[in-house]
Amino acid sequence: MGKLIVHQDKVTDIAAMVALCPFKALEDNNGKLEINAGCKLCKLCVKKGQPGAMEFVEEEAGPQVDKSLWKGITVYVDHVEGDIHPVTLELLGKARELADKIGHPVQALFLGSGIGDKAHELLHYGVDKVYVVDTPELMDFKIESYTAAFEAYINKVKPSAILVGATSVGRQLAPRIAARFKTGLTADCTILDMHDNTDLVQIRPAFGGNIMAEILTTNTRPQLATVRYKVMNAPERSEEAKGEVVPLEVPADKLKARMEVLGIIKKEKKKTIESAEVLVVAGRGLKKPEDIAMVRQLAEALGGDVACTRPLVETGWMEAAHQIGLSGRTVRPKLIITCGVSGAIQFVAGMNNSEQVVAINSDPEAPIFKVANYALVGDIYEIIPQLIEKIKQGGALA
Amino acid sequence: MEILVCIKQVPGSNKVEVDPVTGVLKRNGADSKMNPYDLYALECGMKLKEQYGGRVSVITMGPPPAAVVIKEAFAMGADEGALLSDRAFGGADVLATSYTLAQGIKKMGKFDVIICGLQTTDGDTAQVGPEVSEALDIPCVCNVAKIDKVEDNNIFVDMEMANEFEQLKVQFPCLITVKKDINQPRLPSYKLKKATEKKEIAVYGLKDMEDQDKKHYGLSGSATQVQRIFPPVSDKEQETWEGSGQELTDKLFDKLKQLKFIS
Ligand SMILES: Cc1cc2nc3c(=O)[nH]c(=O)nc-3n(C[C@H](O)[C@H](O)[C@H](O)COP(=O)(O)OP(=O)(O)OC[C@H]3O[C@@H](n4cnc5c(N)ncnc54)[C@H](O)[C@@H]3O)c2cc1C
Ligand SMILES: Nc1ncnc2c1ncn2[C@@H]1O[C@H](COP(=O)(O)O)[C@@H](O)[C@H]1O
Numbered sequence: 001m002g003k004l005i006v007h008q009d010k011v012t013d014i015a016a017m018v019a020l021c022p023f024k025a026l027e028d029n030n031g032k033l034e035i036n037a038g039c040k041l042c043k044l045c046v047k048k049g050q051p052g053a054m055e056f057v058e059e060e061a062g063p064q065v066d067k068s069l070w071k072g073i074t075v076y077v078d079h080v081e082g083d084i085h086p087v088t089l090e091l092l093g094k095a096r097e098l099a100d101k102i103g104h105p106v107q108a109l110f111l112g113s114g115i116g117d118k119a120h121e122l123l124h125y126g127v128d129k130v131y132v133v134d135t136p137e138l139m140d141f142k143i144e145s146y147t148a149a150f151e152a153y154i155n156k157v158k159p160s161a162i163l164v165g166a167t168s169v170g171r172q173l174a175p176r177i178a179a180r181f182k183t184g185l186t187a188d189c190t191i192l193d194m195h196d197n198t199d200l201v202q203i204r205p206a207f208g209g210n211i212m213a214e215i216l217t218t219n220t221r222p223q224l225a226t227v228r229y230k231v232m233n234a235p236e237r238s239e240e241a242k243g244e245v246v247p248l249e250v251p252a253d254k255l256k257a258r259m260e261v262l263g264i265i266k267k268e269k270k271k272t273i274e275s276a277e278v279l280v281v282a283g284r285g286l287k288k289p290e291d292i293a294m295v296r297q298l299a300e301a302l303g304g305d306v307a308c309t310r311p312l313v314e315t316g317w318m319e320a321a322h323q324i325g326l327s328g329r330t331v332r333p334k335l336i337i338t339c340g341v342s343g344a345i346q347f348v349a350g351m352n353n354s355e356q357v358v359a360i361n362s363d364p365e366a367p368i369f370k371v372a373n374y375a376l377v378g379d380i381y382e383i384i385p386q387l388i389e390k391i392k393q394g395g396a397l398a
Numbered sequence: 399m400e401i402l403v404c405i406k407q408v409p410g411s412n413k414v415e416v417d418p419v420t421g422v423l424k425r426n427g428a429d430s431k432m433n434p435y436d437l438y439a440l441e442c443g444m445k446l447k448e449q450y451g452g453r454v455s456v457i458t459m460g461p462p463p464a465a466v467v468i469k470e471a472f473a474m475g476a477d478e479g480a481l482l483s484d485r486a487f488g489g490a491d492v493l494a495t496s497y498t499l500a501q502g503i504k505k506m507g508k509f510d511v512i513i514c515g516l517q518t519t520d521g522d523t524a525q526v527g528p529e530v531s532e533a534l535d536i537p538c539v540c541n542v543a544k545i546d547k548v549e550d551n552n553i554f555v556d557m558e559m560a561n562e563f564e565q566l567k568v569q570f571p572c573l574i575t576v577k578k579d580i581n582q583p584r585l586p587s588y589k590l591k592k593a594t595e596k597k598e599i600a601v602y603g604l605k606d607m608e609d610q611d612k613k614h615y616g617l618s619g620s621a622t623q624v625q626r627i628f629p630p631v632s633d634k635e636q637e638t639w640e641g642s643g644q645e646l647t648d649k650l651f652d653k654l655k656q657l658k659f660i661s
Contacts, residue, residue, distance in 0.1 A: 003617070025461070025488065036461040039488035041617050042624060080561060140564060143528070143538055168559045172540035172575075175525035179496060179532035184621030187492075187523035206522075206627065214625040258537040258569040265556070265563040278659065302659055335659050356657060358650065364640075374653060375638040382643025383650070390651045391660055 003057060004041065006033050010052035017049050067160070067198050070221040073099045074159035075127070076150075076174075077110040078167050082118045086234060087165035089125050091227060093235035094192055095163055096126045101194040107131060107159060111149050113139040116247075123241035125234075130245045131157065137255035140264065141169050144257035147176045152250045154181065159222050161200045163192070166226040178224045184217030185224040190231055200225060230332075271305070273322055278304025278335045279354075281324060282312055285340015285361065285380055289317045294384050295339055301391040307331065309347050325350035339380045343368025360384075399452030399548065402509040403443045404499060404530070405436040405471060407464040408520040432467040435515030437474075437583035442513050442545060442576050444475050444584065450548050453477040455506060459487060459498055465599050472594035473586035480506050484603035489617030492521070496529030498615055501607040503534065506600070511553055512573040516541065527575035538573040539566055543580060 011017060014028045025038035026045060033053070045054040073095040078085035088108075095106045105128040110119050112134065119130045133149045150173065154162075162177075164170040166188055178185035190212075191203035199216050200223045206213040217223040273279060280299040282292055292306070299306045308318040310325060324331055326346040332353040339360050341347065344367070351357070352371050359372035360380050369375040376383065410429035443454040455478035456471040458464050468479035482502040490498060503509065512534075514527035524540070531538030539557050546554035551570040556563040558577060568574075604610055612618060639649055654660050 035485065035488065037459075037483050037485060037488045037616075038461045039617075040624065041489040042627060080559075085560075141559070142566075143540075147532075168541050168557075171524055172528045172538070175492065175496075175523075175528040176532050176538070178525075178621075179493065179529040182493065182621065185492060185525060186622060187525055202622075211627050211629060213627050215622050216625055217622050220621045258572070259539070260567045261564055262554070262567055263565040265565065267561055267563065269561075302654070335654075335657070358653075360646075364638075369638065373635050373637070374650070375636075376646050376650060377638065377640045378643055378646045383647050386643065386647040387650060390647065391654075394651070394655070394660060 004035055004039065004043075004046070005055045005057060006035065007052055007055060008032060010050060012050050012053075017045060017053060020045055020049055065219050065221050067221065070158045070160040070198070072105045072107045072128075072157065072159040072161075074107040074109055074153075074157070074162045074222070076162065076164040076170060077108050077122065077130075078165040078170055079110070079112060079115070079118070082112060082115045084118065084121065085165055085167060085229070087167065087227070087229040088122075089234040090229070090232040091163045091165060092122070092125045092127055094227070094232045096235070098161070098192060098194040098200070102160075102196065102198050104160060104198070105129065107157060109150065109153050109162075110134075111138050111146055113137075119245045120241065123243045123245070124237045124239075126238070126242070128243045130243065131248050132245060133248045133250050135250070135252065135255070137252055140261040142257040142259055142261065143172055143176055144259070145255040146173055147180060148254045148256075149250050150177050151180060152254065153248060154222060156248070160198050161223040161225070164224065164226045166228040170226055174224050174226050181220070181222065183220035183222060183224065184215075185226070186215045186217075187226050189225045189227050192225060192227070192232075199223070273305055273307045273324065273329055273331055276305035276307075276331070277333050278302045279307045279324075279331060279333045279337070279351075280304060281336060281338040281341055281351075282306065282308045282318065283339060283341030284309065284311045286312070286317075287381075289315075291381075292317060294388070297388050298337070298339075298384055298391075301388050302335070302337075304333070304335070309341055309344075338368055338372075339384060341368055342366050343371065399446060399450045399511070400507065400509045401443045401446055401452060401454045402503060402506070402512045403436070403440050403454060403456045403471070403476070404512065404514045404527070405440065405456050405458050405467050406433045406515075406518050406521075407431070407458065407460050407467045408433045408518055430463070430466075432470055433515055433518045433520075435517055435519070435578055436467075437515075438578050438580055439513040439515045439576050440471055440474055440476065441581045441583040445581065446511065446545070446548065447475075452510075455479065455509070457482065457499065457502055457506060459483070459490075459495060459502065462601075465601075468599050469591075469594070469597075470586055472597055473588075473591035474584055475587070475590060478506075478600075479597075480600040480602060482602050484615070486604045486612055487616045489620065490615065491620035491622045492523055492525045492529055493621045494615055494617070494619035495521075496526050497533050497619060498607075499526070499530050500533035501609055502602055503530070504608055505602055505606055508571070510551070510570040510572075511548075512536075512571070514573065514575045516575050516577055524575070527573060531573040534571075534573070536571045536573055537568050538575075539568055540575045542574045542576045545574075545576075545580070 186202040193201035459482040517524035543558040544556040
């Protein structure tokens with residue numbers, strides 16, 4: 001904790017200081033440099049500003065949390081009617097790694113109704129204890145009931161850190177818990193590490209992914225972080241089950257909610273470009289609508305799906321549901337091959353988190369090459385048909 | 399029906415870069431706008447008002463210039479607006495932001511339904527809504543894909559989950575966060591803009607709050623601390639290949655094989 005102080009006499013160039021702050025928190029108030037409410041205390045102005053102009057003073061430390069009272073890395077088990085979401089296993093793998101660094105146990109918290117027998121499966125993924133609250137009150141997700149059960153668990157077990165999958169449930173449950181315990185929560189972490197003093201190192205993209213921020217929760221416990229699916233690696237399932245399942249009772253009156261679930265509507269399972277692991281993208285480099293067949297064949301040969309840029313939707317060559325980009329869908333497949341796509345910012349915004357980007361474009365200056373792992377300067381009409389042919393032959397040989 | 403919408407001013411573009419040499423953040427385009435997700439929240443508020451009567455208020459926390467998003471909300475039809483602004487609120491993380499908003503909301507009055515956007519384009523956490531609901535001790539539903547109706551002090555909504563929609567009946571007062579496909583936000587009206595040009599915006603600082611303990615606001619009230627910011631290190635390979643169509647095809651084929659996309 002602390003605050004920034006401006007030493008006006010050391011400020012030699014107000015405009016430069018104002019320009020320095022990425023959060024527009026420094027203002028020129030009639031020749032006086034002032035800090036406004038936008039300040040995020042990144043302390044950039046202290047480090048990079050005119051020497052001595054800005055000072056960071058530590059505030060007198062308030063009561064310190066006794067970190068030794070909080071033990072264990074807990075993973076919240078995300079599931080739908082007992083079917084465990086794979087992000088849970090990924091988090092268990094990470095939790096084990098973090099826990100081993102500080103000699104803590106790994107716990108899992110499983111909340112639901114009729115889930116008892118599913119809990120044992122988790123014992124194959126390196127967890128020490130699986131705490132289970134299994135009661136009809138937790139049948140469907142109601143935030144108040146789930147928060148109450150979670151709260152009872154935290155009060156009993158006192159875990160140091162809690163990892164939650166950034167799913168539709170996790171994304172609302174984690175903040176509710178964090179606010180209840182007046183503690184920190186970091187959303188969508190991409191890297192997690194552990195300090196010796198049990199502070200969880202949380203790294204996440206900020207500002208739409210252009211910048212990374214390292215975040216600590218230094219004086220409250222438990223520490224909460226959410227992580228998206230497919231960010232961490234799931235551990236191998238071990239043959240042997242280790243650890244134990246611990247039932248936890250929470251009185252029914254504590255699980256009351258001021259809402260009622262009236263019904264559940266199953267979503268129709270549509271194949272969407274968001275769920276494809278491989279995408280081949282058609283751009284305006286295609287000369288006529290019939291050529292989409294070529295792109296489709298490549299996609300099929302790779303077991304993937306076809307997507308497109310906006311102009312192809314506008315001309316009616318492809319359906320809107322296949323459009324990637326700012327005004328289309330956001331995708332992050334394992335492999336994306338763009339064919340005759342220039343790489344306009346509105347397009348790139350929808351695909352730049354893809355794992356492997358292959359771009360085929362005849363223009364060596366095409367902006368798509370900036371985001372491509374493999375930039376093929378060439379003609380799609382030469383490369384794609386040959387590639388399809390080769391894959392077909394290769395497939396026959398294998 | 400008393401409706402409150404939480405709106406936030408965000409940078410107009412996310413194009414910030416870190417200068418690799420100096421480590422200084424470079425800001426491109428200094429323009430700001432209303433968080434696009436909040437437009438859907440506001441539209442939900444307007445639709446509820448049109449259907450069931452009542453008023454739509456908006457609240458935002460931010461530096462003084464953030465008042466422009468309240469003006470924008472007026473031009474879309476909002477009736478009241480409050481800006482929470484104070485040096486003491488600076489440096490707030492989700493916990494402190496939500497607490498401050500909750501305090502500000504109490505100051506503004508009593509609301510039946512509070513509506514938040516799903517997330518912001520700068521904070522991008524989708525956490526502020528549920529944390530506000532906890533601070534106010536009211537029920538909350540996130541990811542609302544549809545508002546069905548309002549009846550006897552309950553709101554009926556569909557919450558989108560991974561494989562299903564949960565149909566919920568939620569008691570007033572409550573908070574919901576809405577998805578962006580829920581509606582098509584209206585454009586600000588020029589007439590309303592003119593009519594509300596001089597409309598007052600309440601500005602509240604720490605001294606107006608029920609809880610005036612500085613330690614609960616801004617950086618002091620934040621549980622998380624940003625240790626450092628740095629440019630993402632790309633561990634991605636980047637290669638440019640040139641050559642004949644045949645050469646490029648062969649190279650790509652081998653690479654796809656190596657990456658195990660073809661067997
Ligand atoms: C508000 C807004 C939102 C938008 N949203 C989206 C969006 O969501 N998604 C989207 O895609 N666009 C969007 N756009 C449009 C976007 O700006 C671009 O216009 C669009 O992405 C360009 O599509 P393209 O790359 O297919 O076409 P072009 O830009 O025309 O590029 C075609 C490319 O093909 C290459 N080429 C031509 N022939 C060959 C060949 N034989 N072999 C190899 N390469 C060849 C050319 O060198 C060129 O680079 C949006 C625009 C605005 C203003
Ligand atoms: N400073 C703020 N002022 C008002 N509302 C906010 C503020 N920050 C966040 N919100 C609301 O909370 C939602 C989620 O924000 P976030 O958690 O930052 O992604 C936004 O869509 C707004 O409705």
